[in-house]
Amino acid sequence: xxxxxxxxxxxxxxxxxxxxxxxxxxxxxxxxxxxxxxxxxxxxxxxxxxxxxxxxxxxxxxxxxxxxxxxxxxxxxxxxxxxxxxxxxxxx
Numbered sequence: 007x008x009x010x011x012x013x014x015x016x017x018x019x020x021x022x023x024x025x026x027x028x029x030x031x032x033x034x035x036x037x038x039x040x041x042x043x044x045x046x047x048x049x050x051x052x053x054x055x056x057x058x059x060x061x062x063x064x065x066x067x068x069x070x071x072x073x074x075x076x077x078x079x080x081x082x083x084x085x086x087x088x089x090x091x092x093x094x095x096x097x098x
Contacts, residue, residue: 012036015032015035016032032062
């Protein structure tokens with residue numbers, strides 16, 4: 007899911023800002039999406055050096071395909087229950 011969201015976001019930035027500016031702007035977003043995933047530091051460093059928009063798409067796909075093939079995914083963040091929810095759960 008994150009792969010598809012990132013690619014949609016990346017393509018939208020290219021469409022909105024053009025290839026050159028969109029590519030530069032997208033670099034920080036790619037970093038945010040990939041942070042904490044295995045191999046992400048090397049991936050981010052590579053993204054910061056790339057200047058071809060289509061090559062970036064291919065590299066994003068390769069990075070996430072490798073993670074997906076390995077069974078690695080980023081789940082939804084855990085949310086602490088609100089105090090009112092804790093009280094209701096404890097009362098039941």
